[in-house]
Amino acid sequence: MPFRQIRYRLFNAPAVLFLVSIVLCSATASLAQQPSASGQDHPDAPSTTQPNNSAPRHSPSGAFFSTLQRKSLVFPDIATSEGPLRSGEKFQLFVNNSISLSTLFASAAGSGIAQATNSPEGYGQGGEGYAKRFGASMARNASSNFFGTFLLASALHQDPRFFPQADPTFGGSMKYAVRRLFITRSDSGHDTANWSGLLGPALGEGLANAYWPERERTAGDTLQRYGVDMATTVGYNMLRNYWPVFFKRLRGGSSHGSGKN
Helix, strand or coil: CHHHHHHHHHCCHHHHHHHHHHHHHHHHHHHHHCCCCCCCCCCCCCCCCCCCCCCCCCHHCHHHHHHHHCCCCCCCCCCCCCCCCHHHHHHHEEEEEHCCHHHHHHHHHHHHHHHHCCCHHHCCHHHHHHHHHHHHHHHHHHHHHHHHHHHHHHHCCCCCCCCCCCCCCCCHHHHHHHHHEEEECCCCCCCCCCCCHHHHHHEEEEEEEECCHHHHHHHHHHHHHHHHHHHHHHHHHHHHHHHHHHHHHHHHHHCCCCCCC
């Protein structure tokens, strides 16, 4: 096999899958080194509590943020407490987000759609083409989370978690989902420009050009992917805002509900 073909395969499939495996190993090591705090274990679904009257509150669209007792395996970045995260906790959140069920599902579904539309064309078709698309999607999510959730959030003292509204309405949730794209919390609990959330995906997409098909690494292609990332984030914000409410009602309707999603 010519050297150029070997190099192409190396930087388009195994390298991407290798990055994903590094993330998985980091998750195992991180979880093994950090003991679970009380009420911070990892069941399958979050459960809501009454807001703490002594804690600082924010009230977008007239509704307070709700806090959660337990982390969700689907959306690990839904806040479980009002207090700020340490840098090590932000790193663990980056790892958890990178391998969460929502990330795996979105990458699998998105890769299937991309396979059907043959986008990007450079990855080809068949099982190998799907593997490249899935690996690239997981790697893009991992790098975006590394820059946004960990590196920039730590440097800028911003809280990368999502604080859902206590009683969301559809219209209010839509406004909050868009607002949350541009505004986030600082570690001190105040509203601040969401530079970590805006710049993290941009840096992740720039890094993706290292393994993206060569013909689709232009500035226009990169900006297009970034725009899709921003639109997807708004949709994720809508889901995360309703996630605790959905499972609270689901458990309330079943006397034998386990509280897991």
